[in-house]
Amino acid sequence: MRNIVEDTRRLKLLRGTVHLARELGLKIVVEGVETPEQLALLNKHRSTDLVQGYVFSPPVPSKEIGILSHALNRRTAPRRRSKVA
Numbered sequence: 001m002r003n004i005v006e007d008t009r010r011l012k013l014l015r016g017t018v019h020l021a022r023e024l025g026l027k028i029v030v031e032g033v034e035t036p037e038q039l040a041l042l043n044k045h046r047s048t049d050l051v052q053g054y055v056f057s058p059p060v061p062s063k064e065i066g067i068l069s070h071a072l073n074r075r076t077a078p079r080r081r082s083k084v085a
Contacts, residue, residue, distance in 0.1 A: 001032045001053070005041055018047045 004010045021028050033039050033053030042048050057068055 001030065001034065001038050005035075005037045011041070011045075014047060015045060018045075 002010075004014060018028055027049045028047065029050040029052065030042060030048040031052045033042065033051050033055045035055060038053075039051065039055050042051065056072065060068055
């Protein structure tokens with residue numbers, strides 16, 4: 001993912017690899033996503049099924065995965081609208 005936002009050749013390579021993987025019915029995991037810009041680019045081109053990287057969290061010990069997961073779910077959960085009478 002390094003320099004993928006600035007380097008169009010890298011983006012073309014990623015998109016070609018994604019196309020090939022999709023044609024073969026494979027799931028795509030992109031590792032090393034470090035910035036919101038990289039994540040936005042992946043989302044824009046629908047380039048991945050799963051994403052891993054510092055954009056979400058630095059590496060954590062396995063015993064802390066539950067805490068991290070809970071925190072991320074709280075952040076991304078849809079907010080309920082309060083009913084106004």
